[in-house]
Amino acid sequence: MKRVIILLITGLFYFSLHAQQDIFQPKxxxxxxxxxxxxxxxxxxxxxxxxxxxxxxxxxxxxxxxxxxxxxxxxxxxxxxxxxxxxxxxxxxxxxxxxxxxxxxxxxxxxxxxxxxxxxxxxxxGTADLYKVQQVPHGTVSFRWYESKGNDKNRRLTVYTPAGYENNKDKYPVLYLLHGVGGDEEAWLGTGRSAQIFDNLISQGKMVPAIVVMTNGNVVQEAAPGKGSNGLERPNFMLPHTMDGKFEETFQDVMDFVESNYRTINKKEGRAIAGLSMGGYHTAYISMNYPNKFDYIGLFSAAIGVRPGPTPPSYIYKDVDQKLTQQKENGFKLYWIGIGSDDVLIYKGMQNFRKNLDEKGFKYEYLETEGGHTWNNWRNYLSVFSQKLFK
Amino acid sequence: MKRVIILLITGLFYFSLHAQQDIFQPKxxxxxxxxxxxxxxxxxxxxxxxxxxxxxxxxxxxxxxxxxxxxxxxxxxxxxxxxxxxxxxxxxxxxxxxxxxxxxxxxxxxxxxxxxxxxxxxxxxGTADLYKVQQVPHGTVSFRWYESKGNDKNRRLTVYTPAGYENNKDKYPVLYLLHGVGGDEEAWLGTGRSAQIFDNLISQGKMVPAIVVMTNGNVVQEAAPGKGSNGLERPNFMLPHTMDGKFEETFQDVMDFVESNYRTINKKEGRAIAGLSMGGYHTAYISMNYPNKFDYIGLFSAAIGVRPGPTPPSYIYKDVDQKLTQQKENGFKLYWIGIGSDDVLIYKGMQNFRKNLDEKGFKYEYLETEGGHTWNNWRNYLSVFSQKLFK
Missing domain, CATH: 2.60.40.10 (Immunoglobulins)
Structure with a gap:
């Protein structure tokens, strides 16, 4: 057997001479x-x-x-x-x-x-220490597929379960976290650094351990580009049916899946929903169309006043004033709005939306930061918002 | 509220004019x-x-x-x-x-x-239809962290659970799937297309549904580059302690984690182990050093006859002839070896290893294909090997 363990001093580095081998070429x-x-x-x-x-x-x-x-x-x-x-x-x-x-x-x-x-x-x-993988207990990140009856397809979502989830019998609150136009179920995990933010905030005792569900808001997709059966398709900025009510209409499919597959607190005080840009728009409409389901609502640079073309005919967008009034009367623990002062397109629509809320006496927290429609802001908003949940 | 839904025909495309926004610029x-x-x-x-x-x-x-x-x-x-x-x-x-x-x-x-x-x-x-995401039931892919007492750190691994796992109470067999030099717990999932191969083979009835655990064989790492607390480090081809016995010595930590966190068949006939290149080397030594633990062993272009420098002093590499003889006597269902005929460095070492096995009357299946030390071969070997498991 000693002969088997041949001593090749040139060793594995020798690989690099051979074009037919999959190898690392040092830089x-x-x-x-x-x-x-x-x-x-x-x-x-x-x-x-x-x-x-x-x-x-x-x-x-x-x-x-x-x-x-x-x-x-x-x-x-x-x-x-x-x-x-x-x-x-x-x-x-x-x-x-x-x-x-x-x-x-x-x-x-x-x-x-x-x-x-x-x-x-x-x-x-500084700020980015929250975005870095630190030596703290790490949650589990899973890519799961759920049946969306409303969209007649199986769809992929990302689930973060906090460290310890698998080793106890507790029920956990859930944050639904939605991406923007052009994004998908991997956006918050990638550029958004969501898993690092949660690991770090939870380990510091600043965030209540929660399950976080990162959905794909593009109902024409099964999954992020390359992760569905469309193959290695070219990612599109604007997909059809992203802001026409279909995602909001079929959101119950997501909640049904999550609440039957995880140990969740199936009460209003155990549910939060937040999203960036288009995901903030989805968040606003889901929270007003699913009455009394969410105690925590987060709008991050929400595209609430922006959409190309006329308002779609979905029931989701009808009777908005009435639904907002109902949402106010039902009550909630937190309606949180974050926006950058340089967010040229979103800014004006959001101020109109706020004016409407103000006229109704609809209470919300408002954070205006520097900067525009950027991930710097969204990571920051997520860090701020997550610390206010389920307390 | 109608005024809030402002109709901006220029819509979101307008973003692209604004350098301070995170946007998509069409190609x-x-x-x-x-x-x-x-x-x-x-x-x-x-x-x-x-x-x-x-x-x-x-x-x-x-x-x-x-x-x-x-x-x-x-x-x-x-x-x-x-x-x-x-x-x-x-x-x-x-x-x-x-x-x-x-x-x-x-x-x-x-x-x-x-x-x-x-x-x-x-x-x-053709061949690549197995590597494509098809419209079939999809398993769950999870990134989990386990405590490796033997390495005094928390470490990351990738777990594939087949479609349906979460919705029944059955116990499942486990395949441990190991990467090569320069790889990590994401290698089989990425270039290896392992999740697609399993989804497709299982849905076609060609593979017994199994849990697949893809480890990180570089014990100095917590996780793949960028996924551990070392930060966005530069990936290295050769790390210290990759082929010195440490990974094999501490493999029990992985098995303990898996068998206490998943519904596993904790018997020899419920365990398989396979790996490519360095992972094939790890596989050979783990399977002979953990007697009677694995009924299915897969060596894909295994670097069994190749290592730079002298044989490390670990007990893992001692008494190899005796251990192989014991492995033969204990019995197993499948010892499978795949190699490319153009695999210039690995080829000779593998033939020496085979000669040793042959001299002992140690039975194995052998597949020699075209090509070299490439992912084309490893995807193919995984596809072939997976169909032979747990039957």
């Missing part, structure tokens, strides 16, 4: 490098290029704003750029090499947002 | 296009480039072999290339624009293999 260029002072250095080898940009939310003043910087060509065709000191955040970026969009070949960490793939990195010691 | 170039005849056309806009390559396992003769093709520059700076007819497979590729490696900006579907990000596409109507 020479380190990028990005987060420096000790929280500046960040990007590098890419592009000897033949005339102009290389790094583009991302890399603005030291306003971490939400996309900005492009020209990189400088150095020795051996390696281009580089070092940012100013960046505040603690999760950052997204890509390179543009002679106008060709590319990811950083030195950075294996990417996320998809609709059809774009970008690299990410984290600056710690 | 003009469609790529890749799988043509009706199973040729594939790639396109990328790179007006300033001198040379653009598409590189992948795009060889029409041998789907496992990486090959680069020069693309042709056409109108408007769009480069394109159309392959020959490709056999049904899952393909991986990337572009090289003036020697800069980039993903296809038209294709949002990417996978990470160690530190490289590549695009993927599927050619249907």
């Amino acid at each position: 020479g260029i380190e990028s990005p490098v987060v420096n000790a002072d929280h500046t960040v250095t990007f590098r890419i080898k592009a000897p033949g290029a005339d102009k290389v940009l790094v583009t991302g939310n890399l603005n030291s003043e306003k971490a939400f704003a996309n900005i492009s910087y020209e990189m400088q060509k150095g020795d051996n065709g390696v281009w580089s750029f070092t940012t100013q000191v960046l505040p603690s955040e999760l950052y997204r970026y890509h390179f543009e090499v002679d106008s060709v969009r590319t990811i950083d070949p030195g950075n294996a960490h990417v996320i998809r947002d609709v059809a774009n793939i970008s690299n990410i990195f984290i600056i710690e010691d | 003009g170039i469609e790529s890749p296009v799988v043509n009706a005849d199973h040729t594939v056309t790639f396109r990328i806009k790179a007006p300033g480039a001198d040379k653009v390559l598409v590189t992948g396992n795009l060889n029409s003769e041998k789907a496992f072999a990486n090959i680069s093709y020069e693309m042709q520059k056409g109108d408007n700076g769009v480069w394109s290339f159309t392959t020959q007819v490709l056999p049904s497979e899952l393909y991986r590729y990337h572009f090289e624009v003036d020697s800069v490696r980039t993903i296809d900006p038209g294709n949002a579907h990417v996978i990470r293999d160690v530190a490289n990000i590549s695009n993927i596409f599927i050619i249907e109507d």
Whole structure:
């Protein structure tokens, strides 16, 4: 048997000589490098290029704003750029090499947002410590399929169960967390860093342990692009039937699945619903159309006053004033609205919506932050909102 | 309220004008296009480039072999290339624009293999139909954390439970499925398409429904790069303590977790273990060091005869002849070995290992296929092996 354990000093590295093997080819260029002072250095080898940009939310003043910087060509065709000191955040970026969009070949960490793939990195010691995987007990993340009778298909959703869920018999409250236009059941988990936010807040005792259900709000899809039987389809920004009432009409299918598959507190005080952008719009309509079901409602940059085309004929959008009045009379523990002051399209619609709520004496908490329609804000809103639930 | 639902004909598309919003910018170039005849056309806009390559396992003769093709520059700076007819497979590729490696900006579907990000596409109507999400009942995929006392850390693993698992009280057999060097608990799920293979084989009645546990064999890691508390670390091909016995020594932690958290058949006939490359090496040593625990053992391109440096001092690697003889005497239902005839490094070691088995009269099934140390082979081996389990 000793002969079997052949000592090959060249070992597995030898693989890289063989084009027919699936192997790792080591990279020479380190990028990005987060420096000790929280500046960040990007590098890419592009000897033949005339102009290389790094583009991302890399603005030291306003971490939400996309900005492009020209990189400088150095020795051996390696281009580089070092940012100013960046505040603690999760950052997204890509390179543009002679106008060709590319990811950083030195950075294996990417996320998809609709059809774009970008690299990410984290600056710690602040806000983004909530977005980082820390050495704390971790919840379970599951991708499950439920039967949506209302949509005549099996559909995929993401479920976060907090650490310990599997090892006790307790019932848990549920937060339904909805994505925006172009997103899917993976959006909050990816760019939204939801599992990290929950792990960290729960371990710090700042959030009541809850089951979180991240749905797919595009009823024409079974699942996120590539995860359904449509194959490796091209992600679309605007899908049909995303804001026509169909998702809200069939939301009971989701709740039925969750409440029969998990140990849930099946009462109003055990249910929360929140969403970003289109998901905030869905949240507002679901919470008013399913009376007395939700004690906690969160609208994050909700697209409540924005829709292309006329109001769809669904019952979901009828008698809105009456439904809001009923919702107010039924009562709830928290109706929370967050929006960025630079959110150019959403902002005005939300102020009109607030005016309507105010006229009805409908109570809500309102947080206006810097920035626009960005994941920086949505991660922040989720962090703030989650701490107010089920208490 | 009608005023609240403002009709903005420009609607959400208007977003794209605003740099501070996280938005989708529509792409003009469609790529890749799988043509009706199973040729594939790639396109990328790179007006300033001198040379653009598409590189992948795009060889029409041998789907496992990486090959680069020069693309042709056409109108408007769009480069394109159309392959020959490709056999049904899952393909991986990337572009090289003036020697800069980039993903296809038209294709949002990417996978990470160690530190490289590549695009993927599927050619249907054959082998790859097993790798595609079909309209069949889908199992649940969960990322869970278990306490590895032997490694003094919490560690992440991936669990596939077959469709229906949550809705009955049955006990299920378990397949432990191990990755290769540079991989992690996400490797089989990603490039390996394991969940699709199981969904499809089970729905066709060709595989006995089983729980599948995909571990992380790198004991220095808590989790795949980016999923542990090391942050968005750079993936490494060779990590310390990957083939020194530590993973095998602490495998009982995994089994204890699985058998106390799932409804498992806790008998030899209810347990299988298999792995690719390093995971095949782990599989061989685990199956011989945990006597009478596994009735089904699968070595896929197992790196049993390959290791850099001397044999580590772990008890795992001692008395191997005696342990193999004991394994033979204890008996098992299947010892399955698959290898590619072009697998340059692994091949010789495996033949030596087989010789040793043959000398002992140790029975095994042996499948030698075309190709090398590639995911094409491993997906195929998994498909073949899975159909032989628990019957």
